[in-house]
Amino acid sequence: MKIVRYHEKGPPEVMKVEDAPTPEPGAGEVLFKIEACGISYGQTLQRGGRHYPVPITLPHAPGGSVAGVIEKVGEGVDKGLVGKRMFGRVAAGGYAEYGVGPAQGLxxxxxxxxxxxxVACLSDGVTASLILNKVGQLAPGQSVFVPAAAGGLGFVAVQLAKLYGAGRVIGAASSEAKRQVVLALGADAVVDYTQEGWSAQVKEANGGEGVDLALEMTGGPVFYETLDAVKPGGRVVNYGNASDTDSPINPRVLLRKNLTLSGFMGGPYQVFAPQYRAEVLAFLKDGRLKAQHQTYSLEDAPKAHAAIENRTSTGRQILTPHG
Known part of the structure; x- marks a missing residue:
C-alpha cells in the first residue's frame, strides 16, 4: 500500500509517499480502506518541529481521523462490520490507503x-457544539463571534450557532475570498481580523455593542482583542493557543465588564458527545449542515500542509487516498 511518512522535521516537502505492507488488524481492531483522512493544524506543527503538546518519534506517519470501508476485523470484533462505511481513528498513519484502528467508538x-x-464535519462539529452549548451557554437570540470562520472548526461553528438559535453570528476571516465563503455559510457579518482594532468591526456589525459569546483560539494580542469584542456580562470560550503565546489575564478586564472566561479541552463534557454526534450526522444527512473542504491525493499532502500554513485554505483539508 501507499503511505505518507517523514523521516525528519521540516517544511511540507519532507513528507514523501512510500510503499509499506498493508497492516493486519489485531484483537479489538479493524482495517480501514481509507476513503478520507482529515489534516489538522496540529499535524503541521508536529511536522515543522514547532510547539505541540503531543511528541512524535521519527520516522512518523501522520493522520488520525479517517472514514472508509471496513476491509477486515480482528479477533473479538463483529464480522458484520466488514463492508460497512465507518468513521473512526487509526493509531497512526491515516495518510495512507489502509489503516488499522480500534473497533471501539466506530x-x-x-x-x-x-x-x-x-471527516470534515463530525469531530469539529461535536467540539463546536460542546463549546457553544455546554461551555458557552448559548441562548436563543444571542450573538456569537467565531474566529477563523473559514477554517476547519470555524465553518462548522458558524452554521451550528445558527442551527442552535443564535440571533446574530459574526465571523472573522483574513481575505475577501474567505469572507465571502463565511457569508455563504450563513454568517450575518464577517470582519477582517488582519486589521488593527478589529473588535470595533465586531461591535459595529452587532448594532454597536459587543457580542454575547465569543470563541477564541489564538492567544496573545488576539485574545485581548476578543475580550474587547464582548459586551458586559458576556462570555469568552478559549479552545486553543495557535500563537503559542502566554496571555496573562488582568482581573480588572474581567471584573469591569463582568466577563466570564472559560477554557475548553473536552474532558468532562465528552459525556455529551454522543448526543451532539448524532445531531451533527442528522444535520449533514438532511442538508442543514454543509461541509466545506478541499481534497488532495497522497502525493499532494505537502500542498495541503502548505495551504494550511499559508492560510490559503478554507474548511477542512482532506486526503483521499483512493481518489
Missing amino acids: IEIPDGVSSADV
Whole structure:
C-alpha cells in the first residue's frame, strides 16, 4: 500500500509517499480502506518541529481521523462490520490507503453522506457544539463571534450557532475570498481580523455593542482583542493557543465588564458527545449542515500542509487516498 511518512522535521516537502505492507488488524481492531483522512493544524506543527503538546518519534506517519470501508476485523470484533462505511481513528498513519484502528467508538456513516463530508464535519462539529452549548451557554437570540470562520472548526461553528438559535453570528476571516465563503455559510457579518482594532468591526456589525459569546483560539494580542469584542456580562470560550503565546489575564478586564472566561479541552463534557454526534450526522444527512473542504491525493499532502500554513485554505483539508 501507499503511505505518507517523514523521516525528519521540516517544511511540507519532507513528507514523501512510500510503499509499506498493508497492516493486519489485531484483537479489538479493524482495517480501514481509507476513503478520507482529515489534516489538522496540529499535524503541521508536529511536522515543522514547532510547539505541540503531543511528541512524535521519527520516522512518523501522520493522520488520525479517517472514514472508509471496513476491509477486515480482528479477533473479538463483529464480522458484520466488514463492508460497512465507518468513521473512526487509526493509531497512526491515516495518510495512507489502509489503516488499522480500534473497533471501539466506530460510527457508521449514513447513506447519502460522503466520507469526506463526515471527516470534515463530525469531530469539529461535536467540539463546536460542546463549546457553544455546554461551555458557552448559548441562548436563543444571542450573538456569537467565531474566529477563523473559514477554517476547519470555524465553518462548522458558524452554521451550528445558527442551527442552535443564535440571533446574530459574526465571523472573522483574513481575505475577501474567505469572507465571502463565511457569508455563504450563513454568517450575518464577517470582519477582517488582519486589521488593527478589529473588535470595533465586531461591535459595529452587532448594532454597536459587543457580542454575547465569543470563541477564541489564538492567544496573545488576539485574545485581548476578543475580550474587547464582548459586551458586559458576556462570555469568552478559549479552545486553543495557535500563537503559542502566554496571555496573562488582568482581573480588572474581567471584573469591569463582568466577563466570564472559560477554557475548553473536552474532558468532562465528552459525556455529551454522543448526543451532539448524532445531531451533527442528522444535520449533514438532511442538508442543514454543509461541509466545506478541499481534497488532495497522497502525493499532494505537502500542498495541503502548505495551504494550511499559508492560510490559503478554507474548511477542512482532506486526503483521499483512493481518489
